[in-house]
Amino acid sequence: xxxxxxxxxxxxxxxxxxxxxxxxxxxxxxxxxxxxxxxxxxxxxxxxxxxxxxxxxxxxxxxxxxxxxxxxxxxxxxxxxxxxxxxxxxxxxxxxxxxxxxxxxxxxxxxxxxxxxxxxxxxxxxxxxxxxxxxxxxxxxxxxxxxxxxxxxxxxxxxxxxxxxxxxxxxxxxxxxxxxxxxxxxxxxxxxxxxxxxxxxxxxxxxxxxxxxxxxxxxxxxxxxxxxxxxxxxxxxxxxxxxxxxxxxxxxxxxxxxxxxxxxxxxxxxxxxxxxxxxxxxxxxxxxxxxxxxxxxxxxxxxxxxxxxxxxxxxxxxxxxxxxxxxxxxxxxxxxxxxxxxxxxxxxxxxxxxxxxxxxxxxxxxxxxxxxxxxxxxxxxxxxxxxxxxxxxx
Numbered sequence: 001x002x003x004x005x006x007x008x009x010x011x012x013x014x015x016x017x018x019x020x021x022x023x024x025x026x027x028x029x030x031x032x033x034x035x036x037x038x039x040x041x042x043x044x045x046x047x048x049x050x051x052x053x054x055x056x057x058x059x060x061x062x063x064x065x066x067x068x069x070x071x072x073x074x075x076x077x078x079x080x081x082x083x084x085x086x087x088x089x090x091x092x093x094x095x096x097x098x099x100x101x102x103x104x105x106x107x108x109x110x111x112x113x114x115x116x117x118x119x120x121x122x123x124x125x126x127x128x129x130x131x132x133x134x135x136x137x138x139x140x141x142x143x144x145x146x147x148x149x150x151x152x153x154x155x156x157x158x159x160x161x162x163x164x165x166x167x168x169x170x171x172x173x174x175x176x177x178x179x180x181x182x183x184x185x186x187x188x189x190x191x192x193x194x195x196x197x198x199x200x201x202x203x204x205x206x207x208x209x210x211x212x213x214x215x216x217x218x219x220x221x222x223x224x225x226x227x228x229x230x231x232x233x234x235x236x237x238x239x240x241x242x243x244x245x246x247x248x249x250x251x252x253x254x255x256x257x258x259x260x261x262x263x264x265x266x267x268x269x270x271x272x273x274x275x276x277x278x279x280x281x282x283x284x285x286x287x288x289x290x291x292x293x294x295x296x297x298x299x300x301x302x303x304x305x306x307x308x309x310x311x312x313x314x315x316x317x318x319x320x321x322x323x324x325x326x327x328x329x330x331x332x333x334x335x336x337x338x339x340x341x342x343x344x345x346x347x348x349x350x351x352x353x354x355x356x357x358x359x360x361x362x363x364x365x366x367x368x369x370x371x372x373x374x375x376x377x378x379x380x381x382x383x384x385x386x387x388x389x390x391x392x393x394x
Contacts, residue, residue: 003217003236007243010216017212021205021310022251029197030262033190050096050132053079053089060106062147065163066099069143069170074136090125096132098125099140106159109144113151119144143170191266192354194259195282196347200318202282206251206289207296207310210244214297215306248290252283270354277353277364284368285346287375289314295382317343345370 011018052074056063070076079089079098089095100123108120124140126133146166154162217240256279260267267275292313296306318324320334321343327335338344349367 001239003239004243007213007217007240008246010213011209011243011247014209014212017208018205018247018251021208022201022254025201025205026198026255026258029194029201030258032197033194034262048132050074050136051077051094052097052099052136053077053095055079055081055086055098055100057081057103058101058105060101061159061163062106062109063101065147065159065167066101066140066143069167070097070099070136070140073139086125090127093127096126097136099123100125109148110151110159113148114155116152119148143167146170187263187266188269188354189266191259191263191270192278192350194263195255195278195350196321196323198255198282199285199321199323199343199346200314202251202255202286203289203314203317204310206248206286207293207314208306209247209251210290210293211296211301211306211310212303213243213247214240214294215301215303218297218300244290244294248286252279252286256282273361274353274355277361278350280368281346281349281353281364281371284349284371284375285342288342288371288378291375291378291382295378295385298382298385317341320344321347323347342371342374345374 050073052070053076054063054067054070056067067076074097077089077095079085079095086098086100090098102120102122105120105122111117112119124137126137143166146169147162150157150162150165260275270278289310292309293306296309301309320327320338320341322330322338323343327338327344330338345367349364349371352367353364
């Protein structure tokens with residue numbers, strides 16, 4: 001077992017790769033899965049409040065009516081009629097909406113409404129990032145529009161009556177009711193999401209580790225010494241394959257067991273058969289990056305190439321597998337492409353396994369079989385390249 005021990009020493013010397021890809025990224029997926037809110041608690045509706053200030057330079061019934069209308073849904077704060085005080089109040093967040101009513105505004109407003117002219121404008125100050133300020137300004141505009149219409153159709157009505165009628169119109173609201181729905185997402189889906197998010201973690205981690213190991217053992221000088229040693233060719237490959245299988249099984253066991261420990265309530269909702277199918281799905285998927293790592297090692301890829309291929313291919317497989325964004329949100333073209341990559345079959349297998357039944361069980365085995373075929377196709381390509389390299393002088 002000298003070759004196997006040598007492979008383990010190489011892995012130990014490059015332990016940073018599995019530590020980052022398999023351990024580190026798996027904890028990232030764990031945090032994302034635990035942060036999800038599946039809407040278990042009933043929601044409540046509360047009207048949003050705001051702080052406002054009115055600087056009344058007109059002292060009219062119209063300005064007072066606007067103040068009273070704002071006070072129905074907001075809280076008034078006092079701001080001095082000073083340029084510095086106005087800027088300071090808005091900059092420090094003391095008020096969400098500041099309205100300045102100019103002198104003679106009521107008289108100009110009524111004259112414009114009754115003569116069909118453009119209405120005068122009040123000065124409005126609110127922060128550019130304040131959504132409350134923009135919303136309140138829109139509400140004030142609608143209230144002023146109602147008063148303008150009433151003033152135009154009833155030219156003899158006093159301002160107090162016009163303001164009261166406009167307030168009555170503004171108080172009319174549609175009936176609102178909350179419809180409580182039962183979420184179709186269960187706690188078991190946290191565990192499933194963690195396994196699906198691990199698409200990238202497993203692919204990048206196994207590809208990089210196996211590719212780096214096979215490449216290191218396949219260097220020309222190392223191969224010459226191995227060929228001159230008493231270890232047979234079959235024994236050498238079996239020991240190297242055992243080391244690669246150990247990496248793959250370690251990544252599979254770490255990821256799956258971490259999910260079991262982190263989501264005990266979610267796992268309790270899945271039957272023993274479902275958990276077994278989940279484990280089978282993860283293991284079948286791990287064979288794909290194992291085969292790709294062997295292929296990279298056979299072509300003599302360096303550590304940099306292994307990292308690049310593992311990361312880029314892992315991200316592509318994860319994206320088209322729906323691990324990050326649901327494929328239901330994608331176009332039909334993207335969904336069609338996804339069927340030609342292993343990530344789709346892996347995420348589909350995990351979802352079906354968590355909700356196993358007779359038909360789902362058969363589908364999980366079918367998906368796992370597709371993953372194995374991906375691994376076999378890539379592995380055969382690696383063996384062919386390795387056979388061709390054995391026939392060269394390099």
